[in-house]
């Protein structure tokens with residue numbers, strides 16, 4: 142039996158278009174032109190489109206077996222949201238590639254990794270990886286939605302708008318892949334084991350690609366001290382805070398469910414702040 146603790150609102154699909162806001166994107170778009178943070182954010186954006194395609198395929202593979210009408214509706218919303226995230230991150234990644242970032246190579250790496258997983262893992266294991274990564278995105282999203290310092294780190298307005306919209310929707314659908322995994326009989330043991338695989342993979346791939354990306358940046362090579370200072374400052378980032386790490390590791394608790402953390406209020410606040418009453422993206426600059 143899958144428990145969602147309380148009734149969650151439906152997962153809506155919103156058609157978005159951020160291209161025009163990215164026209165003036167500078168290479169080091171993070172706050173204060175921070176070189177290291179710009180590269181870390183770029184690496185995260187680069188893994189999203191192909192990673193999210195994999196999430197969608199993992200859920201679609203078992204979609205027909207879900208009978209609960211609420212979960213079926215949520216799956217539809219989940220697929221709609223993730224497809225839209227992929228589209229908008231691809232547009233951002235193309236812009237970042239023009240600026241010299243290796244977003245194409247990172248995308249190719251993710252496509253190969255997910256293809257490998259799909260060749261060697263069964264449906265439940267793919268869903269367990271998806272649910273684990275969804276907990277990562279939900280944790281990053283909650284940090285962004287609750288901490289003004291985290292939002293300020295992003296710097297460029299267009300990138301911040303895109304990530305805030307993405308964060309809201311990650312919070313809205315944070316339990317969907319998890320519930321699908323449970324509904325098809327996924328075990329607690331595999332769920333937690335796959336999270337360890339995901340931790341290892343996430344830490345390695347984010348650090349290695351950030352270092353490669355930095356090594357390819359002439360400005361980073363010209364200013365090694367700025368890079369070292371940026372790396373040192375990373376440890377104080379809200380995304381690496383003790384609170385965020387603790388929240389990430391809640392996933393290892395037996396019987397964990399994403400809705401154990403009630404974010405309905407947070408979602409309601411940001412739906413209004415971002416989309417107001419008419420559903421159109423509103424001005425975020427003041428927030």
Ligand SMILES: [Fe+2]
Pocket residue numbers: 193222223226278307311
């Ligand atoms: Fe997403």
Ligand SMILES: [Fe+2]
Pocket residue numbers: 223275278311314
């Ligand atoms: Fe997601």
